[in-house]
Amino acid sequence: MKVTAQPSADTLTLLLDGELDASSAIVLDTELAKPDILNYRKVLIDCAKLSYISSAGLGVFISHLQRFQDANVKLVFFNMQEKVFNVFEILGLDALMTIVPSVTEAEAA
């Protein structure tokens, strides 16, 4: 699992590459736990190369969501593969998180 951060003015885009499981979730957790992430208005998660997510990976996002909301930082997922979106759907997380098809919609969200 590789996480690449691309900061711009008020938006941080995180590109996820690989499989997010109980072994690799710590990499993403470390990135989302950085205090200065709350200085951005928006954190966009580019899921184009995210080929797998387990409950441990979902748990990382869930565990930071309230902290982001309290700091008025919007978390938006985009470019999600169907099989990964299916996992969010099965738990009902697609109704609780902002998931959009493309980067254009993510930037507008």
Add this chain to the structure above:
Amino acid sequence: MKSVLRIACSRKHLQQVRDFVRNYLSSRQLSEVMVNQVVLAVDEVVANFIIHANGEDETQFLDLEMTFDAHSLNVEIADHGDTIFLPAPHQNPDLRDYIRQGRKGGMGMTLVNRLMDRVEFFTRGNHTVCHLSKNVS
């Protein structure tokens, strides 16, 4: 056709488990979503055995066996550790509450129960065994 895998109880072997399941399913004409659902269910049970039942003790090991019958895929995951690990009865987690609390865990077995048609944990001697099955016809 039967396929088996033995792994030591370390989460670094989860990738190997997922590759094993994908490889086994590759002979069937299954959708990518269906394959991923089975991979995820097995990964979740194995991660639970590794982390919660065995405390990531690499001297312990798990055996996986995958078979097909007429309509179903069957997976047996046998824990050879001496701690009996029987997950609590399935409950539907309140995810809004999880978000408020910043909880990281507690969704794995919910996923497994929603992904597979049958999920059974039972004991065999001093060990715990999990059977998963899913209709893939």
